[in-house]
Amino acid sequence: MNNFQPPLIKTQDINCAHDKRVSCGNCRLNTICLPISLHIEDIDRLNQIVQRSKPLQKGEYLYRAKDRFDSVFAIRSGAVKAVSISETGDEQVTGFYLPGEVVGLDGLANDTYTNSVVALETSSVCEIPFNRLEELSLQIPTLQRHFFQLMSREITQEQQVITLLSKSSAEARVASLLLGISARNNRRNLSANNFILPMSRTDIGNFLGLTIETVSRIFTRLQKNNVIAVDKKEIVITDMDALSLIAKGTD
Amino acid sequence: MNNFQPPLIKTQDINCAHDKRVSCGNCRLNTICLPISLHIEDIDRLNQIVQRSKPLQKGEYLYRAKDRFDSVFAIRSGAVKAVSISETGDEQVTGFYLPGEVVGLDGLANDTYTNSVVALETSSVCEIPFNRLEELSLQIPTLQRHFFQLMSREITQEQQVITLLSKSSAEARVASLLLGISARNNRRNLSANNFILPMSRTDIGNFLGLTIETVSRIFTRLQKNNVIAVDKKEIVITDMDALSLIAKGTD
DNA sequence: CGCTGAATTGACTACCCTCAACATGAGTGG
DNA sequence: CCACTCATGTTGAGGGTAGTCAATTCAGCG
Numbered sequence: 001m002n003n004f005q006p007p008l009i010k011t012q013d014i015n016c017a018h019d020k021r022v023s024c025g026n027c028r029l030n031t032i033c034l035p036i037s038l039h040i041e042d043i044d045r046l047n048q049i050v051q052r053s054k055p056l057q058k059g060e061y062l063y064r065a066k067d068r069f070d071s072v073f074a075i076r077s078g079a080v081k082a083v084s085i086s087e088t089g090d091e092q093v094t095g096f097y098l099p100g101e102v103v104g105l106d107g108l109a110n111d112t113y114t115n116s117v118v119a120l121e122t123s124s125v126c127e128i129p130f131n132r133l134e135e136l137s138l139q140i141p142t143l144q145r146h147f148f149q150l151m152s153r154e155i156t157q158e159q160q161v162i163t164l165l166s167k168s169s170a171e172a173r174v175a176s177l178l179l180g181i182s183a184r185n186n187r188r189n190l191s192a193n194n195f196i197l198p199m200s201r202t203d204i205g206n207f208l209g210l211t212i213e214t215v216s217r218i219f220t221r222l223q224k225n226n227v228i229a230v231d232k233k234e235i236v237i238t239d240m241d242a243l244s245l246i247a248k249g250t251d
Numbered sequence: 252m253n254n255f256q257p258p259l260i261k262t263q264d265i266n267c268a269h270d271k272r273v274s275c276g277n278c279r280l281n282t283i284c285l286p287i288s289l290h291i292e293d294i295d296r297l298n299q300i301v302q303r304s305k306p307l308q309k310g311e312y313l314y315r316a317k318d319r320f321d322s323v324f325a326i327r328s329g330a331v332k333a334v335s336i337s338e339t340g341d342e343q344v345t346g347f348y349l350p351g352e353v354v355g356l357d358g359l360a361n362d363t364y365t366n367s368v369v370a371l372e373t374s375s376v377c378e379i380p381f382n383r384l385e386e387l388s389l390q391i392p393t394l395q396r397h398f399f400q401l402m403s404r405e406i407t408q409e410q411q412v413i414t415l416l417s418k419s420s421a422e423a424r425v426a427s428l429l430l431g432i433s434a435r436n437n438r439r440n441l442s443a444n445n446f447i448l449p450m451s452r453t454d455i456g457n458f459l460g461l462t463i464e465t466v467s468r469i470f471t472r473l474q475k476n477n478v479i480a481v482d483k484k485e486i487v488i489t490d491m492d493a494l495s496l497i498a499k500g501t502d
Numbered sequence: 503c504g505c506t507g508a509a510t511t512g513a514c515t516a517c518c519c520t521c522a523a524c525a526t527g528a529g530t531g532g
Numbered sequence: 533c534c535a536c537t538c539a540t541g542t543t544g545a546g547g548g549t550a551g552t553c554a555a556t557t558c559a560g561c562g
Binding site: 094108148152155248249 | 333337339343346356357358360361365388389392395396398399403404405407409410412416417418457458460499500
Binding site: 200201202212213215216217219220232 | 508509510511
């Protein structure tokens with residue numbers, strides 16, 4: 001495999017998760033992000049429209065609701081949350097997005113974003129101008145198909161969240177969230193049993209429709225029952241099967 | 252405007268909601284369904300790939316989860332629900348779809364539908380084979396754009412459902428559902444204050460994460476407070492402002 | 503060292519679920 | 533026409549889960 005990197009750039013720089021000098025072709029995430037199943041020359045054309053900017057710091061906004069929509073963003077490192085503000089003014093977390101996942105798809109419908117996206121920790125993103133992506137999709141059928149699938153995946157995942165919120169007990173909701181993050185970490189070849197939660201208890205509670213007190217109580221309860229070990233934001237899943245049963249709502 | 256109908260077909264037949272002999276060009280729903288903002292000749296090309304079949308009877312399946320995905324469907328008349336079956340076997344209603352709305356978008360992600368779609372009453376649909384739509388989208392940029400927007404709208408609507416389920420009291424959930432159906436009826440030039448619910452209390456409860464008893468109690472409570480009038484499935488909204496306040500969660 | 507914000511824990515309360523009985527209406531068959 | 537069933541919806545009583553309010557701990561930071 002050819003190495004297109006200029007000789008002055010050291011490999012360890014390129015491999016840094018926040019580094020801007022990464023192309024879609026050599027990105028570690030390209031099996032779960034956009035370019036999957038594209039030909040090498042098409043990946044290159046995609047890469048040319050992707051813009052990489054300096055990392056977002058924790059709490060910084062990637063975009064805000066009602067901003068004019070013109071790009072979607074792939075998370076390259078870190079983690080973000082999407083929040084929508086209701087008419088009554090209170091926030092609602094509608095999702096968490098980890099590296100390889102794409103945000104901004106809500107903006108197409110009305111040419112303005114309906115959500116705001118905020119960094120939960122230092123995060124870098126790849127900006128993909130949508131009109132460029134649209135043009136390219138007309139020329140590369142595989143890309144059009146892939147983008148359709150990306151949006152469809154977002155739809156199915158949100159339907160799973162709806163199922164989660166509609167049915168389950170507080171314990172099942174928390175268990176499902178942990179399992180979800182575990183699975184997504186695993187997909188990125190990270191540990192499925194041991195990870196750091198990027199979001200606060202407040203964000204978790206907001207997302208799951210629970211108060212932070214309930215979230216906290218459930219963490220301690222799960223720990224007492226030897227299902228997980230909690231140390232602040234660090235989670236160790238000690239009994240994956242038990243956690244799955246709890247998520248399915250076997251009380 | 253030309254009339255392409257064969258002379259033997261009477262106008263009142265064509266205007267029947269379940270009639271198969273309707274083209275996208277003269278469909279009453281074409282301002283909210285797919286063809287919006289397409290040129291007249293492009294509408295015709297779209298129309299040629301759309302298949303119209305005999306109406307579904309109440310309880311019949313349009314498609315089932317795990318069926319091979321090959322079409323999306325526009326609801327032309329009636330009403331359907333989308334349900335997903337969890338691993339534990341119980342159903343979850345993930346959405347209701349009224350005329351002009353499109354179902355099946357969840358199927359693209361994995362080439363199989365993740366939901367089943369069931370008719371709530373006698374309903375007719377327009378089947379749009381996806382590979383044909385995909386090809387056409389490559390040739391008609393407006394159609395590609397429109398289909399992206401359609402999927403995006405589905406995403407934003409589901410995020411609203413997530414917000415609804417995550418935050419609100421039982422009363423606010425029911426109120427929001429009623430307001431949602433009211434608004435969608437209004438968009439089709441039907442009454443916003445007076446309509447028939449196509450779904451059962453069981454479906455409402457399942458969708459909103461409530462028991463049917465709670466749904467029933469809330470209907471009677473709203474009626475006692477002169478916000479709505481309920482007679483079986485017929486709803487009259489007598490105080491729209493109050494209903495809006497309740498939906499926003501002002502307790 | 504004190505301040506601030508996040509997280510935990512406890513006591514009490516309220517909302518919604520569970521279980522149950524009853525009502526209503528459509529369809530069937532005598 | 534009435535009696536019967538079955539499905540759907542309504543209403544009531546009681547209990548459990550999660551919310552509210554409050555106090556405390558802890559980490560980070562100037």
